[in-house]
Amino acid sequence: MTDAPSTPADSTPEAAAEAQHDTVLVVDFGAQYAQLIARRVREARIFSEIVPSTMSAEEILAKKPAAVILSGGPSSVYAPGAPQLDSGVLDGSVPVFGICYGFQAMAAALGGTVARTGLSEFGRTDVSVVSGGVLLDGVPPTHRIWMSHGDAVTQAPEGFSVLASTGGAPVAAFEDTDRRFAGVQWHPEVLHSEHGQEVLERFLVDIAGCRQSWTSANIVEEQVALIREQVGDARVISALSGGVDSAVSTALVQRAIGDQLTAVFVDHGLLRKGEAEQVENDYVAATGVDLKVVDAAEQFLGHLAGVTDPEEKRKIIGREFIRTFEAAEREILSTPGAPVKWLVQGTLYPDVVESGGGEGAANIKSHHNVGGLPEDLEFGLIEPLRALFKDEVREVGRQLGIPEAIVGRHPFPGPGLAIRIVGAVDADRLRILRDADAIVREETTAAGLDSDIWQFPVVLLADVRSVGVQGDGRTYGHPIVLRPVSSEDAMTADWSRLPYELLERISTRITNEVREVNRVVLDVTSKPPGTIEWE
Numbered sequence: 001m002t003d004a005p006s007t008p009a010d011s012t013p014e015a016a017a018e019a020q021h022d023t024v025l026v027v028d029f030g031a032q033y034a035q036l037i038a039r040r041v042r043e044a045r046i047f048s049e050i051v052p053s054t055m056s057a058e059e060i061l062a063k064k065p066a067a068v069i070l071s072g073g074p075s076s077v078y079a080p081g082a083p084q085l086d087s088g089v090l091d092g093s094v095p096v097f098g099i100c101y102g103f104q105a106m107a108a109a110l111g112g113t114v115a116r117t118g119l120s121e122f123g124r125t126d127v128s129v130v131s132g133g134v135l136l137d138g139v140p141p142t143h144r145i146w147m148s149h150g151d152a153v154t155q156a157p158e159g160f161s162v163l164a165s166t167g168g169a170p171v172a173a174f175e176d177t178d179r180r181f182a183g184v185q186w187h188p189e190v191l192h193s194e195h196g197q198e199v200l201e202r203f204l205v206d207i208a209g210c211r212q213s214w215t216s217a218n219i220v221e222e223q224v225a226l227i228r229e230q231v232g233d234a235r236v237i238s239a240l241s242g243g244v245d246s247a248v249s250t251a252l253v254q255r256a257i258g259d260q261l262t263a264v265f266v267d268h269g270l271l272r273k274g275e276a277e278q279v280e281n282d283y284v285a286a287t288g289v290d291l292k293v294v295d296a297a298e299q300f301l302g303h304l305a306g307v308t309d310p311e312e313k314r315k316i317i318g319r320e321f322i323r324t325f326e327a328a329e330r331e332i333l334s335t336p337g338a339p340v341k342w343l344v345q346g347t348l349y350p351d352v353v354e355s356g357g358g359e360g361a362a363n364i365k366s367h368h369n370v371g372g373l374p375e376d377l378e379f380g381l382i383e384p385l386r387a388l389f390k391d392e393v394r395e396v397g398r399q400l401g402i403p404e405a406i407v408g409r410h411p412f413p414g415p416g417l418a419i420r421i422v423g424a425v426d427a428d429r430l431r432i433l434r435d436a437d438a439i440v441r442e443e444t445t446a447a448g449l450d451s452d453i454w455q456f457p458v459v460l461l462a463d464v465r466s467v468g469v470q471g472d473g474r475t476y477g478h479p480i481v482l483r484p485v486s487s488e489d490a491m492t493a494d495w496s497r498l499p500y501e502l503l504e505r506i507s508t509r510i511t512n513e514v515r516e517v518n519r520v521v522l523d524v525t526s527k528p529p530g531t532i533e534w535e
């Protein structure tokens, strides 16, 4: 085994994108919607990244952004300890757009006034356009927008024209096109704000002059070139799960280096029914990739025995994944003279941000492929999708010619059924959950609803029992939780309103066909406050 090759900081997917495209930095003041702002910018075909509000102006400007967007946030700009905007960002060298808190922070920093007016607005609000300017040119004189504020800009800074107002915000939008500054009190990034995307693009394109060059076609080209350069003639293994992300990352690397690549699929015993077969047949048929399947069920279940803490489960699984790849390298792949140096993973931007690996974000869950990785990693990592959101990954997959049946699949977490069994994981419990999950998938597909549902976790509450009655006898069984959700990118989600007939069929079949289960319940929690998975 050779030492892990290191990835120079300037050849990460983020750095490559920053170098070749205009980049918009979203400064996060603790917003619920920083992710959403970043996605909307990408929808305008401009690369975007989220940075924490603690980043200095010097660091921000060093990244040479084409524009900066200041996000919303829970604080009041005038309160002691509120996150501050480093006023160097407003030196005029870069266009700046403020949203909600960011709008207020900008107003305060440039000499305007911000105060608690007593007229807070939460939710749908009508905005009146006073004078369109560049930012609001052509949007209807009154339209619906989505607000969430208690403070308001009461006086715009000098040099700005006031463009709009609402009942609770006398200055609801402003711009200074000479300095390329603008902002709005509302949230143009949320779908409930009419003309939101239009307003964002007016700023990005008409005021800031950003180039709209970020498309899935050039992501493919750039990544292929980058991977070729990074890898040289080394051998590479790719962690293939059957899911969308690794299907796409594997196909990208395959396009770059062809038969230097071997895909490794780990059957860790935590998969759903039929999953291993699907990878072995469908994916290989679609791509012709060289595939090794490793049966590691005993190893994973051994290490998981008795473990109930979700974070501990995730860390164990992350570690065992890597151990398995190392063993695969030693036993199967190494050919003299060309040891395996690189491991490809289908890591996405939300995985990085949610694991606290983004700058300044809270650690919600250690995704096994980010926060769950062991420190003594022997491989260099290739993560060509690290800067992308799920919908962008699907687009890249289509560019690469991966069939819709794979690109359109529901996501399935790498730690698999282990994080859908609340309680310790063992073979018996896995069988119960696998059977229930198979019924759910069969019925959902039969109802033709796969594409209406973003993801449909099925959860076994293994440590919970309740009393039931079946065949005139008492039962003391486990509940199964159904967790169908709609989402755009897994960052926020809502529970899916499934037809009662489908829920009824699922419930009847599970309680009849899976002996240990005597209750089926539906999770009706959005994210936030719940997460999609239970652990």
Ligand SMILES: Nc1ncnc2c1ncn2[C@@H]1O[C@H](COP(=O)(O)OP(=O)(O)OP(=O)(O)O)[C@@H](O)[C@H]1O
Pocket: 238, 239, 240, 241, 242, 243, 244, 245, 246, 247, 264, 265, 266, 267, 268, 344, 345, 346, 347, 369, 409, 410, 411, 412, 413, 414, 415
């Ligand atoms: N059973 C597995 N064998 C090999 N690698 C895996 C396995 N499960 C997960 N991985 C690796 O971990 C990464 C993260 O898993 P994750 O579930 O987020 O992505 P995915 O399975 O590729 O896509 P999806 O989100 O659509 O399920 C995968 O991209 C893959 O590289």
Ligand SMILES: O=c1[nH]c(=O)c2[nH+]cn([C@@H]3O[C@H](COP(=O)(O)O)[C@@H](O)[C@H]3O)c2[nH]1
Pocket: 314, 354, 365, 366, 367, 368, 369, 411, 412, 413, 414, 415, 455, 490, 527, 530, 531, 532, 533, 534, 535
């Ligand atoms: O590969 C993965 N490794 C993980 O450790 C992991 N944890 C959650 N998920 C998936 O991420 C999305 C968001 O999940 P949560 O709302 O539960 O955080 C959902 O799509 C989850 O299925 C994971 N995927």
Ligand SMILES: NC(=O)CC[C@H](N)C(=O)O
Pocket: 071, 072, 073, 074, 075, 076, 077, 099, 100, 101, 102, 148, 149, 150, 151, 152
């Ligand atoms: N959503 C926000 O950014 C709110 C900003 C500020 N906390 C207010 O209440 O006005």
Ligand SMILES: [Mg+2]
Pocket: 241, 243, 244, 411, 412, 413, 414
């Ligand atoms: Mg997966």
